[in-house]
Amino acid sequence: MSVNKVILVGRLGRDPEVRYLPNGEAVANFGVATSEQWKDRNGERQERTEWHNITMYRRLAEIAGQYLKKGSQVYIEGRIQSRKYTGKDGVERTAYEIIANEMKMIGGRDMGGSSSDFDGGDYAASSSASAAPVAAASSVPPAAPRREVNKPAPVVDDLDDDIPF
Amino acid sequence: MSVNKVILVGRLGRDPEVRYLPNGEAVANFGVATSEQWKDRNGERQERTEWHNITMYRRLAEIAGQYLKKGSQVYIEGRIQSRKYTGKDGVERTAYEIIANEMKMIGGRDMGGSSSDFDGGDYAASSSASAAPVAAASSVPPAAPRREVNKPAPVVDDLDDDIPF
């Protein structure tokens, strides 16, 4: 028995990148920034920003592609997952990402999200999605040449690229 | 405004490693395993274990050093923090760790933890600890040659080693 839970509230650095697995399942990737402020011992205001790589599958991925935009503020629940990969430089590294199983749009108004088609909402991964991790390949982030996003999202044959995030 | 929160329940893979910063502050590092089970599309039982690198400071670090052992089951609350470092091979990598601000011992009994001196308990990082991240150096995990643990923990002069975790 164990628990591996992450709760984030932050903003997207870019529009989500949505891709499709050979079996038709959608996969969305995007970064979410959280930042903390504090005063150091000299009383100086400090800030530190952390970028979280988010991965969503299926319906959640599709919703992200439709409604989330660069700058959108989101509440995300998920789990931490690490993954080994070999970079173009032939070096093995470990990437970590948050596999989301729940997402809620925050703040609403129109920052990142056209209020005309949508005004806030919350979504959960299908039960099976949350229980059954998809094959490793599916959680590999987009390759070097970025493609169009939120558009006629291309069906890709192989997500097994060598560059993470 | 943002939220960066992690909740874990899992077991330690080793005894915690406790070190001391030049200013006398304790820093504890240890790994916690969480695992998930699921059935794949062929109905085969699958399991995946994730190892989380935990970092604790100050009082929480000292308590970890005193009461946690390899195999101990713990509840941990903290935040995700990443950190760039250059390995011995000269390659730059990013490590992620969980900076804990709360810890509770679970299950008790005698698996990992002598019930004679202690029977469960919960601890929170001092408010300032949670608000003010210590200098980056302090969150660097132990160097290659492992030292004694939970013992007359040595005061180290420099935590700026080049190997993470």
Place this chain on the structure above:
Amino acid sequence: MSVNKVILVGRLGRDPEVRYLPNGEAVANFGVATSEQWKDRNGERQERTEWHNITMYRRLAEIAGQYLKKGSQVYIEGRIQSRKYTGKDGVERTAYEIIANEMKMIGGRDMGGSSSDFDGGDYAASSSASAAPVAAASSVPPAAPRREVNKPAPVVDDLDDDIPF
């Protein structure tokens, strides 16, 4: 957009009480204790126990009925929900309960739970369960004369009793 999330780790005060709605859906009710200890300003050790009324539906309810027992340690995730009811004394009161959507058995071994048939596990409410609250009546806790539990659980016609929890 809003978030209403509760995370509990505690022990059951009794075996779960499982009942069935007219439509065949299972409903489980049980109390979980959490306690906090602290030292008051006189340095005296204080303790306070809180009892949480847990409600589970469907598969989660059935699993609770099968595997949870008085004394079992559980991790529960859910939401807070209040409910007005009128007691036998004709007085209206408000009860609050935790509608669980995830449950994990902790600690294992044999305290509350026969390790022969089971060794820990985690369960999530079906997506629809979490999305669609059942009619108010279904969340009403068992009436005064306690019935058999974890057994050939009786199909009840009406859960609209007037005593909460």
Place this chain on the structure above:
Amino acid sequence: MSVNKVILVGRLGRDPEVRYLPNGEAVANFGVATSEQWKDRNGERQERTEWHNITMYRRLAEIAGQYLKKGSQVYIEGRIQSRKYTGKDGVERTAYEIIANEMKMIGGRDMGGSSSDFDGGDYAASSSASAAPVAAASSVPPAAPRREVNKPAPVVDDLDDDIPF
């Protein structure tokens, strides 16, 4: 060992009510609404709103009094606590409230909160506050005749009123 944690994101129904204990400690009370939407079996859109009674102490209470307003969107972390009281009608009831130990203002802009003096921020209860529950009396909500709020908050002699929330 146990965990009793609540995470809420919602909006204040009214300005916080801040009072002071005889010892000078501030206590803030306010309601936060969370709501869930779902479609029932007839495909009809349903909504249910839950009101959570929030209690904050000390610095957190003062910050709430200063920066939170009716309509403000907040992230709150705390624990569930119940409390018995006898109403004016002589009937004993149990009230539940969320004792907050962390609060973050969300969304910013000017809905509920003058962006001139403040633009988002996060606050944690002092460590001692979170560890040591204040005397029961202190968590009793405001009595019938509402007093001024967010103003020269009066020092009250006794919070032992008989009406909760």
Place this chain on the structure above:
DNA sequence: TTTT
């Protein structure tokens, strides 16, 4: 009592 909030908000969309």
Place this chain on the structure above:
DNA sequence: TTTT
């Protein structure tokens, strides 16, 4: 790469 976000935002205040």
